[in-house]
Amino acid sequence: MYIIVEDDPSVADALESLLSGAGLPVRVFASAEEFIHSSSLTSEDTMIVDLGLPGMSGGELVRHLEKAGATPKVIAISGKSSRTIARETEGLSDLKILRKPPAADWLEAITA
Protein backbone atom coordinates (compact mmCIF):
# COMPACT_ATOMS: atom_id res chain seq x y z
CA MET A 1 0.00 0.00 0.00
CA TYR A 2 1.17 3.53 -0.79
CA ILE A 3 0.27 6.05 1.89
CA ILE A 4 0.20 9.72 0.93
CA VAL A 5 0.23 12.30 3.75
CA GLU A 6 -0.07 15.74 2.14
CA ASP A 7 -2.13 18.77 3.18
CA ASP A 8 -2.37 20.43 -0.23
CA PRO A 9 -5.41 18.73 -1.82
CA SER A 10 -4.23 19.30 -5.40
CA VAL A 11 -0.79 17.85 -4.80
CA ALA A 12 -2.34 14.89 -2.95
CA ASP A 13 -4.85 14.29 -5.73
CA ALA A 14 -2.21 14.54 -8.48
CA LEU A 15 0.04 12.11 -6.65
CA GLU A 16 -2.86 9.73 -6.24
CA SER A 17 -3.67 9.99 -9.96
CA LEU A 18 -0.08 9.16 -10.83
CA LEU A 19 0.14 6.13 -8.54
CA SER A 20 -3.34 4.69 -9.01
CA GLY A 21 -3.06 5.31 -12.77
CA ALA A 22 -0.16 2.88 -12.66
CA GLY A 23 -2.40 0.35 -10.90
CA LEU A 24 -0.89 0.85 -7.43
CA PRO A 25 -3.03 0.78 -4.24
CA VAL A 26 -3.14 4.25 -2.63
CA ARG A 27 -4.57 5.89 0.50
CA VAL A 28 -4.50 9.63 1.09
CA PHE A 29 -4.38 11.52 4.41
CA ALA A 30 -4.46 15.30 4.82
CA SER A 31 -2.47 15.40 8.08
CA ALA A 32 -0.14 13.36 10.24
CA GLU A 33 -2.78 13.27 12.98
CA GLU A 34 -5.44 11.93 10.63
CA PHE A 35 -3.11 9.15 9.57
CA ILE A 36 -2.12 8.18 13.13
CA HIS A 37 -5.75 8.06 14.29
CA SER A 38 -7.00 5.90 11.48
CA SER A 39 -4.26 3.69 10.25
CA SER A 40 -1.12 1.80 10.88
CA LEU A 41 1.74 0.63 8.73
CA THR A 42 3.29 -2.65 7.80
CA SER A 43 6.80 -3.05 6.58
CA GLU A 44 5.35 -3.67 3.12
CA ASP A 45 4.02 -0.11 2.89
CA THR A 46 5.58 2.94 1.35
CA MET A 47 4.75 6.30 2.91
CA ILE A 48 5.04 9.53 0.95
CA VAL A 49 4.95 12.41 3.40
CA ASP A 50 5.12 16.17 3.02
CA LEU A 51 7.67 17.57 5.48
CA GLY A 52 5.80 20.88 5.81
CA LEU A 53 2.52 19.58 7.23
CA PRO A 54 0.60 21.90 9.54
CA GLY A 55 0.31 20.56 13.09
CA MET A 56 2.55 17.52 13.44
CA SER A 57 5.19 17.93 10.75
CA GLY A 58 6.30 15.23 8.36
CA GLY A 59 9.61 14.86 10.20
CA GLU A 60 7.82 14.40 13.53
CA LEU A 61 5.52 11.79 12.00
CA VAL A 62 8.49 9.76 10.75
CA ARG A 63 10.16 10.02 14.17
CA HIS A 64 6.90 8.94 15.82
CA LEU A 65 6.67 5.89 13.56
CA GLU A 66 10.29 4.94 14.16
CA LYS A 67 9.72 5.09 17.92
CA ALA A 68 6.63 2.90 17.54
CA GLY A 69 8.84 0.36 15.83
CA ALA A 70 7.30 0.58 12.39
CA THR A 71 9.96 1.02 9.74
CA PRO A 72 8.22 1.41 6.44
CA LYS A 73 9.90 2.84 3.39
CA VAL A 74 9.53 6.59 3.69
CA ILE A 75 9.75 9.18 0.92
CA ALA A 76 9.69 12.78 2.07
CA ILE A 77 8.52 15.56 -0.23
CA SER A 78 9.25 19.22 0.36
CA GLY A 79 9.29 22.56 -1.43
CA LYS A 80 11.67 24.14 1.05
CA SER A 81 15.35 25.01 0.74
CA SER A 82 17.91 22.21 1.12
CA ARG A 83 19.12 23.74 4.39
CA THR A 84 15.60 23.68 5.85
CA ILE A 85 15.12 20.11 4.65
CA ALA A 86 18.40 19.06 6.27
CA ARG A 87 17.28 20.61 9.57
CA GLU A 88 13.83 19.05 9.44
CA THR A 89 15.13 15.55 8.69
CA GLU A 90 18.07 15.61 11.10
CA GLY A 91 18.60 12.25 12.77
CA LEU A 92 16.24 10.41 10.47
CA SER A 93 17.85 7.48 8.73
CA ASP A 94 17.16 6.10 5.30
CA LEU A 95 14.95 8.84 3.98
CA LYS A 96 14.48 9.51 0.30
CA ILE A 97 13.72 13.13 -0.45
CA LEU A 98 11.81 14.45 -3.46
CA ARG A 99 11.76 18.19 -3.96
CA LYS A 100 8.83 20.21 -5.24
CA PRO A 101 8.29 20.93 -8.04
CA PRO A 102 9.31 17.57 -9.54
CA ALA A 103 12.38 17.64 -11.78
CA ALA A 104 11.98 13.99 -12.85
CA ASP A 105 9.35 11.27 -13.04
CA TRP A 106 8.12 10.76 -9.48
CA LEU A 107 6.53 7.37 -10.13
CA GLU A 108 9.92 5.93 -10.98
CA ALA A 109 11.48 7.62 -7.98
CA ILE A 110 8.77 6.34 -5.64
CA THR A 111 8.63 2.77 -6.89
CA ALA A 112 12.37 2.39 -7.37
Place this chain on the structure above:
Amino acid sequence: MGELEDRRTAVSEARFESLLDTAADGVIVIDETGRMLVFNKICERLFGYSSAEAIGQNVSLIMPPEFSVSHDRFMNNYHRTGEKRIIGIGREVSGMHRDGSVFPLELSVGEAKTADGRQYIGVLRDLRSRRAVEQRVSQLQAQVVHMTRLSAMDEMGAAMAHELNQPLTALLLYLQAVARQIKTCFADNKPPSDKMLGVLDKAVQEAERASHIVQRMRQMVEKRDPERATIDLREVVNEALDLSEFVAQGATVTIRRVFGMTPIHVDADATQIQQIILNLLRNALEVAKESEERWVKVSIGADDRSAFVSVTDSGPGFSEDVSKSLFKTFSTTKKSGMGLGLAISRAIAQNHGGDLMADPGGNGQGATFTLMLPMHHLDETEDDTWG
Protein backbone atom coordinates in the same frame (compact mmCIF):
# COMPACT_ATOMS: atom_id res chain seq x y z
CA MET B 1 -4.31 124.96 5.68
CA GLY B 2 -6.10 123.07 2.91
CA GLU B 3 -3.00 123.32 0.73
CA LEU B 4 -0.83 121.82 3.43
CA GLU B 5 -3.23 118.95 3.82
CA ASP B 6 -3.23 118.37 0.08
CA ARG B 7 0.56 118.31 0.05
CA ARG B 8 0.69 115.87 2.91
CA THR B 9 -1.76 113.63 1.14
CA ALA B 10 0.30 113.83 -2.05
CA VAL B 11 3.48 112.90 -0.20
CA SER B 12 1.90 109.97 1.54
CA GLU B 13 0.38 108.81 -1.73
CA ALA B 14 3.77 108.92 -3.44
CA ARG B 15 5.24 106.98 -0.56
CA PHE B 16 2.44 104.44 -0.84
CA GLU B 17 2.97 104.10 -4.61
CA SER B 18 6.67 103.46 -4.24
CA LEU B 19 6.01 101.00 -1.42
CA LEU B 20 3.60 99.12 -3.67
CA ASP B 21 6.01 98.96 -6.53
CA THR B 22 8.94 97.72 -4.48
CA ALA B 23 6.85 95.06 -2.78
CA ALA B 24 7.85 91.51 -3.66
CA ASP B 25 4.24 90.38 -3.65
CA GLY B 26 1.30 91.37 -5.80
CA VAL B 27 -0.95 93.94 -4.14
CA ILE B 28 -4.51 94.69 -5.17
CA VAL B 29 -7.04 96.96 -3.49
CA ILE B 30 -10.71 96.63 -4.33
CA ASP B 31 -13.82 98.47 -3.19
CA GLU B 32 -17.07 97.03 -1.94
CA THR B 33 -18.31 96.30 -5.44
CA GLY B 34 -15.15 94.39 -6.39
CA ARG B 35 -13.72 97.20 -8.54
CA MET B 36 -9.91 97.33 -8.53
CA LEU B 37 -8.43 100.58 -7.18
CA VAL B 38 -4.77 99.54 -6.91
CA PHE B 39 -2.86 97.10 -9.11
CA ASN B 40 0.91 97.10 -8.45
CA LYS B 41 3.90 96.27 -10.67
CA ILE B 42 4.13 92.65 -9.53
CA CYS B 43 0.48 92.21 -10.47
CA GLU B 44 1.20 93.56 -13.93
CA ARG B 45 3.79 90.84 -14.32
CA LEU B 46 1.62 88.12 -12.78
CA PHE B 47 -1.49 88.80 -14.81
CA GLY B 48 -0.26 90.56 -17.99
CA TYR B 49 -2.44 93.68 -17.60
CA SER B 50 -1.03 97.17 -17.06
CA SER B 51 -2.32 98.92 -13.96
CA ALA B 52 -4.07 101.44 -16.21
CA GLU B 53 -5.97 98.58 -17.86
CA ALA B 54 -6.82 96.83 -14.62
CA ILE B 55 -7.85 99.74 -12.42
CA GLY B 56 -11.56 100.35 -12.56
CA GLN B 57 -12.36 96.82 -13.71
CA ASN B 58 -13.94 94.10 -11.55
CA VAL B 59 -11.38 91.86 -9.86
CA SER B 60 -12.98 88.87 -11.61
CA LEU B 61 -10.82 89.93 -14.58
CA ILE B 62 -7.87 88.06 -13.05
CA MET B 63 -9.77 85.01 -11.82
CA PRO B 64 -10.62 81.84 -13.67
CA PRO B 65 -14.33 81.94 -14.66
CA GLU B 66 -15.37 79.33 -12.09
CA PHE B 67 -14.06 81.56 -9.28
CA SER B 68 -15.19 84.89 -10.66
CA VAL B 69 -18.84 83.80 -10.55
CA SER B 70 -18.73 83.01 -6.88
CA HIS B 71 -16.56 85.94 -5.85
CA ASP B 72 -19.40 88.47 -6.04
CA ARG B 73 -21.55 86.07 -4.04
CA PHE B 74 -18.87 85.71 -1.36
CA MET B 75 -18.52 89.47 -1.06
CA ASN B 76 -22.27 89.98 -0.78
CA ASN B 77 -22.45 87.24 1.77
CA TYR B 78 -19.75 88.89 3.85
CA HIS B 79 -21.45 92.28 3.68
CA ARG B 80 -24.71 90.70 4.82
CA THR B 81 -23.50 88.34 7.52
CA GLY B 82 -20.05 89.65 8.47
CA GLU B 83 -18.84 86.05 8.42
CA LYS B 84 -15.17 86.00 7.47
CA ARG B 85 -14.20 83.30 5.05
CA ILE B 86 -10.87 84.68 3.93
CA ILE B 87 -10.19 88.00 5.64
CA GLY B 88 -7.33 87.63 8.07
CA ILE B 89 -7.03 83.95 7.16
CA GLY B 90 -5.49 83.64 3.74
CA ARG B 91 -5.71 80.66 1.48
CA GLU B 92 -4.58 79.15 -1.77
CA VAL B 93 -6.53 80.37 -4.80
CA SER B 94 -6.16 80.31 -8.58
CA GLY B 95 -5.33 83.34 -10.69
CA MET B 96 -5.76 83.73 -14.44
CA HIS B 97 -3.25 85.46 -16.69
CA ARG B 98 -4.42 87.60 -19.62
CA ASP B 99 -3.45 84.73 -21.94
CA GLY B 100 -5.92 82.45 -20.14
CA SER B 101 -3.36 80.37 -18.22
CA VAL B 102 -4.36 79.53 -14.65
CA PHE B 103 -1.82 79.35 -11.81
CA PRO B 104 -1.81 78.88 -8.02
CA LEU B 105 -1.61 81.88 -5.70
CA GLU B 106 -1.48 82.37 -2.00
CA LEU B 107 -3.91 85.14 -1.13
CA SER B 108 -4.19 87.06 2.13
CA VAL B 109 -6.84 89.70 2.51
CA GLY B 110 -7.08 92.66 4.85
CA GLU B 111 -9.95 95.06 5.29
CA ALA B 112 -9.87 98.87 5.66
CA LYS B 113 -12.83 101.09 6.54
CA THR B 114 -12.39 104.35 4.63
CA ALA B 115 -14.49 107.42 4.05
CA ASP B 116 -15.34 105.93 0.66
CA GLY B 117 -16.65 102.74 2.25
CA ARG B 118 -14.98 99.42 2.87
CA GLN B 119 -11.93 98.49 0.89
CA TYR B 120 -10.09 95.19 0.74
CA ILE B 121 -6.36 94.79 0.32
CA GLY B 122 -5.20 91.55 -1.23
CA VAL B 123 -1.59 90.39 -1.09
CA LEU B 124 -0.78 87.74 -3.70
CA ARG B 125 2.14 85.37 -3.79
CA ASP B 126 2.94 83.27 -6.84
CA LEU B 127 2.99 79.60 -5.78
CA ARG B 128 4.33 78.16 -9.02
CA SER B 129 7.92 77.73 -7.82
CA ARG B 130 6.79 76.28 -4.51
CA ARG B 131 4.50 73.97 -6.44
CA ALA B 132 7.43 72.76 -8.54
CA VAL B 133 9.33 71.85 -5.36
CA GLU B 134 6.29 70.03 -4.01
CA GLN B 135 5.96 68.11 -7.22
CA ARG B 136 9.60 67.07 -7.03
CA VAL B 137 9.10 65.90 -3.47
CA SER B 138 6.12 63.80 -4.41
CA GLN B 139 8.07 62.32 -7.34
CA LEU B 140 10.84 61.35 -4.94
CA GLN B 141 8.24 59.91 -2.64
CA ALA B 142 6.89 57.75 -5.45
CA GLN B 143 10.41 56.49 -6.10
CA VAL B 144 11.04 55.68 -2.47
CA VAL B 145 7.73 53.87 -2.32
CA HIS B 146 8.73 51.91 -5.38
CA MET B 147 12.03 50.98 -3.78
CA THR B 148 10.50 49.85 -0.50
CA ARG B 149 7.98 47.89 -2.50
CA LEU B 150 10.83 46.14 -4.28
CA SER B 151 12.62 45.22 -1.06
CA ALA B 152 9.35 43.91 0.32
CA MET B 153 9.23 41.89 -2.90
CA ASP B 154 12.57 40.30 -2.01
CA GLU B 155 11.11 39.06 1.23
CA MET B 156 8.07 37.85 -0.58
CA GLY B 157 10.15 36.09 -3.19
CA ALA B 158 10.83 33.05 -1.04
CA ALA B 159 7.25 32.91 0.17
CA MET B 160 6.01 33.15 -3.38
CA ALA B 161 8.30 30.38 -4.59
CA HIS B 162 6.72 28.17 -1.96
CA GLU B 163 3.24 29.22 -3.00
CA LEU B 164 3.98 28.47 -6.66
CA ASN B 165 5.51 25.13 -5.74
CA GLN B 166 2.18 23.55 -4.89
CA PRO B 167 0.33 24.17 -8.18
CA LEU B 168 3.47 23.43 -10.19
CA THR B 169 4.01 20.14 -8.36
CA ALA B 170 0.39 19.11 -8.88
CA LEU B 171 0.51 20.19 -12.53
CA LEU B 172 3.63 18.18 -13.32
CA LEU B 173 2.32 15.10 -11.50
CA TYR B 174 -0.99 15.24 -13.40
CA LEU B 175 0.93 15.49 -16.68
CA GLN B 176 3.21 12.59 -15.70
CA ALA B 177 0.12 10.54 -14.88
CA VAL B 178 -1.56 11.30 -18.23
CA ALA B 179 1.62 10.70 -20.21
CA ARG B 180 1.97 7.25 -18.64
CA GLN B 181 -1.63 6.32 -19.26
CA ILE B 182 -1.45 7.39 -22.90
CA LYS B 183 1.69 5.31 -23.36
CA THR B 184 -0.12 2.32 -21.89
CA CYS B 185 -3.06 2.90 -24.24
CA PHE B 186 -0.76 2.93 -27.25
CA ALA B 187 0.95 -0.21 -26.07
CA ASP B 188 -2.38 -1.98 -25.61
CA ASN B 189 -3.85 -0.49 -28.79
CA LYS B 190 -6.73 1.04 -26.85
CA PRO B 191 -8.27 4.55 -27.26
CA PRO B 192 -7.56 7.08 -24.50
CA SER B 193 -10.27 7.20 -21.82
CA ASP B 194 -12.42 10.02 -20.44
CA LYS B 195 -10.52 9.70 -17.21
CA MET B 196 -7.40 11.05 -18.89
CA LEU B 197 -9.31 14.12 -20.06
CA GLY B 198 -10.43 14.64 -16.48
CA VAL B 199 -6.81 14.56 -15.32
CA LEU B 200 -5.84 17.02 -18.04
CA ASP B 201 -8.61 19.36 -16.87
CA LYS B 202 -7.17 19.25 -13.38
CA ALA B 203 -3.72 20.01 -14.81
CA VAL B 204 -5.13 23.09 -16.52
CA GLN B 205 -6.69 24.26 -13.26
CA GLU B 206 -3.35 23.99 -11.50
CA ALA B 207 -1.62 25.96 -14.26
CA GLU B 208 -4.28 28.64 -13.82
CA ARG B 209 -3.74 28.66 -10.08
CA ALA B 210 -0.04 29.28 -10.67
CA SER B 211 -0.57 32.04 -13.19
CA HIS B 212 -3.08 33.74 -10.94
CA ILE B 213 -0.41 34.01 -8.26
CA VAL B 214 2.07 35.44 -10.74
CA GLN B 215 -0.47 37.95 -12.02
CA ARG B 216 -1.20 39.25 -8.57
CA MET B 217 2.47 39.61 -7.79
CA ARG B 218 3.06 41.41 -11.05
CA GLN B 219 0.37 43.94 -10.27
CA MET B 220 2.20 44.81 -7.11
CA VAL B 221 5.65 45.04 -8.63
CA GLU B 222 5.00 46.96 -11.81
CA LYS B 223 5.93 50.55 -11.40
CA ARG B 224 2.97 52.70 -12.12
CA ASP B 225 2.60 56.46 -11.93
CA PRO B 226 0.34 57.52 -9.12
CA GLU B 227 -3.08 56.96 -10.59
CA ARG B 228 -6.06 58.41 -8.87
CA ALA B 229 -9.26 56.55 -9.47
CA THR B 230 -12.47 56.01 -7.59
CA ILE B 231 -11.96 52.69 -5.88
CA ASP B 232 -13.79 50.48 -3.40
CA LEU B 233 -11.54 50.49 -0.36
CA ARG B 234 -12.76 47.01 0.65
CA GLU B 235 -11.59 45.46 -2.64
CA VAL B 236 -8.21 47.14 -2.52
CA VAL B 237 -7.58 46.13 1.09
CA ASN B 238 -8.81 42.60 0.45
CA GLU B 239 -6.30 42.19 -2.35
CA ALA B 240 -3.46 43.40 -0.14
CA LEU B 241 -4.52 40.96 2.60
CA ASP B 242 -4.63 38.06 0.16
CA LEU B 243 -1.13 38.96 -0.92
CA SER B 244 0.22 39.21 2.58
CA GLU B 245 -1.12 35.79 3.43
CA PHE B 246 1.77 34.52 1.33
CA VAL B 247 4.09 36.20 3.78
CA ALA B 248 2.09 35.07 6.80
CA GLN B 249 1.91 31.49 5.64
CA GLY B 250 3.47 29.09 8.07
CA ALA B 251 3.32 31.69 10.81
CA THR B 252 0.08 30.83 12.54
CA VAL B 253 -1.30 34.35 12.87
CA THR B 254 -4.99 34.68 12.08
CA ILE B 255 -6.01 37.68 10.01
CA ARG B 256 -9.55 38.75 10.87
CA ARG B 257 -11.36 40.84 8.31
CA VAL B 258 -14.12 43.08 9.60
CA PHE B 259 -15.70 44.51 6.47
CA GLY B 260 -19.18 45.92 5.88
CA MET B 261 -21.48 44.98 3.01
CA THR B 262 -21.57 48.35 1.24
CA PRO B 263 -18.79 49.60 -1.04
CA ILE B 264 -16.65 52.39 0.38
CA HIS B 265 -15.52 54.68 -2.40
CA VAL B 266 -12.43 56.83 -2.14
CA ASP B 267 -10.35 58.64 -4.74
CA ALA B 268 -6.91 57.13 -4.47
CA ASP B 269 -4.03 55.32 -6.08
CA ALA B 270 -4.88 51.69 -5.32
CA THR B 271 -1.26 50.51 -5.42
CA GLN B 272 -0.08 53.15 -2.98
CA ILE B 273 -2.94 52.39 -0.61
CA GLN B 274 -2.05 48.70 -0.76
CA GLN B 275 1.54 49.62 0.00
CA ILE B 276 0.38 51.31 3.21
CA ILE B 277 -1.80 48.35 4.17
CA LEU B 278 1.00 45.86 3.50
CA ASN B 279 3.34 47.92 5.60
CA LEU B 280 0.93 48.12 8.53
CA LEU B 281 0.15 44.45 8.19
CA ARG B 282 3.79 43.42 8.13
CA ASN B 283 4.43 45.28 11.37
CA ALA B 284 1.26 43.92 12.97
CA LEU B 285 2.00 40.32 11.96
CA GLU B 286 5.48 40.58 13.39
CA VAL B 287 4.14 41.80 16.72
CA ALA B 288 1.24 39.32 16.75
CA LYS B 289 3.58 36.41 16.07
CA GLU B 290 5.25 36.96 19.46
CA SER B 291 1.96 37.39 21.32
CA GLU B 292 -0.16 34.75 22.97
CA GLU B 293 -3.37 35.14 20.97
CA ARG B 294 -1.73 35.59 17.57
CA TRP B 295 -4.26 37.56 15.61
CA VAL B 296 -4.40 40.70 13.51
CA LYS B 297 -7.68 42.44 12.92
CA VAL B 298 -8.28 44.58 9.85
CA SER B 299 -11.49 46.60 9.87
CA ILE B 300 -12.92 49.02 7.36
CA GLY B 301 -15.54 51.64 8.02
CA ALA B 302 -16.71 55.10 7.05
CA ASP B 303 -18.76 58.12 8.05
CA ASP B 304 -20.05 60.76 5.59
CA ARG B 305 -16.69 62.44 5.28
CA SER B 306 -13.96 59.88 5.82
CA ALA B 307 -13.22 56.25 5.22
CA PHE B 308 -10.87 54.38 7.51
CA VAL B 309 -8.91 51.14 7.65
CA SER B 310 -7.72 50.03 11.08
CA VAL B 311 -5.08 47.40 11.72
CA THR B 312 -4.95 46.07 15.29
CA ASP B 313 -2.64 43.37 16.60
CA SER B 314 -2.84 41.07 19.60
CA GLY B 315 0.49 42.36 20.92
CA PRO B 316 1.18 44.38 24.05
CA GLY B 317 1.03 47.86 22.46
CA PHE B 318 3.75 50.52 22.52
CA SER B 319 5.24 52.41 25.42
CA GLU B 320 4.65 56.15 25.46
CA ASP B 321 8.24 56.88 24.45
CA VAL B 322 8.10 54.59 21.47
CA SER B 323 4.78 55.95 20.25
CA LYS B 324 6.19 59.47 20.24
CA SER B 325 8.94 58.61 17.78
CA LEU B 326 6.87 56.15 15.76
CA PHE B 327 6.53 58.33 12.67
CA LYS B 328 10.02 59.81 12.67
CA THR B 329 11.64 58.96 9.40
CA PHE B 330 14.60 57.01 10.70
CA SER B 331 13.46 55.91 14.11
CA THR B 332 14.73 52.45 14.83
CA THR B 333 12.79 51.54 17.92
CA LYS B 334 12.18 48.12 16.50
CA LYS B 335 14.58 45.69 14.88
CA SER B 336 12.61 45.75 11.65
CA GLY B 337 13.03 49.51 11.42
CA MET B 338 9.44 50.31 10.74
CA GLY B 339 10.01 54.03 11.18
CA LEU B 340 10.73 54.67 7.52
CA GLY B 341 7.76 52.60 6.38
CA LEU B 342 5.41 54.46 8.67
CA ALA B 343 6.75 57.86 7.68
CA ILE B 344 6.31 57.04 4.00
CA SER B 345 2.89 55.60 4.65
CA ARG B 346 1.81 58.72 6.43
CA ALA B 347 3.20 60.91 3.62
CA ILE B 348 1.19 58.92 1.08
CA ALA B 349 -1.94 59.19 3.21
CA GLN B 350 -1.52 62.94 3.54
CA ASN B 351 -0.89 63.22 -0.18
CA HIS B 352 -4.35 61.74 -0.59
CA GLY B 353 -5.85 64.33 1.75
CA GLY B 354 -6.01 61.77 4.55
CA ASP B 355 -3.79 60.78 7.44
CA LEU B 356 -2.26 57.87 9.28
CA MET B 357 -2.78 57.71 13.02
CA ALA B 358 -1.48 55.45 15.75
CA ASP B 359 -3.18 54.36 18.95
CA PRO B 360 -0.33 52.88 20.99
CA GLY B 361 -2.61 50.60 23.05
CA GLY B 362 -0.95 49.14 26.14
CA ASN B 363 -2.45 47.61 29.32
CA GLY B 364 -3.29 44.42 27.48
CA GLN B 365 -4.42 46.27 24.38
CA GLY B 366 -2.56 45.91 21.10
CA ALA B 367 -1.58 48.89 18.98
CA THR B 368 -3.97 50.16 16.30
CA PHE B 369 -2.91 52.00 13.18
CA THR B 370 -5.67 53.78 11.32
CA LEU B 371 -5.47 54.97 7.75
CA MET B 372 -7.99 57.71 7.04
CA LEU B 373 -8.97 58.83 3.55
CA PRO B 374 -11.56 61.37 2.41
CA MET B 375 -14.71 59.74 1.03
CA HIS B 376 -15.43 60.11 -2.66
CA HIS B 377 -18.30 62.55 -3.18
CA LEU B 378 -20.47 62.38 -6.23
CA ASP B 379 -20.27 65.71 -7.95
CA GLU B 380 -23.33 67.33 -9.42
CA THR B 381 -22.85 66.09 -12.94
CA GLU B 382 -22.67 62.48 -11.76
CA ASP B 383 -25.60 63.01 -9.47
CA ASP B 384 -27.90 64.24 -12.19
CA THR B 385 -30.36 61.67 -13.35
CA TRP B 386 -32.16 63.90 -15.85
CA GLY B 387 -35.52 62.39 -14.94
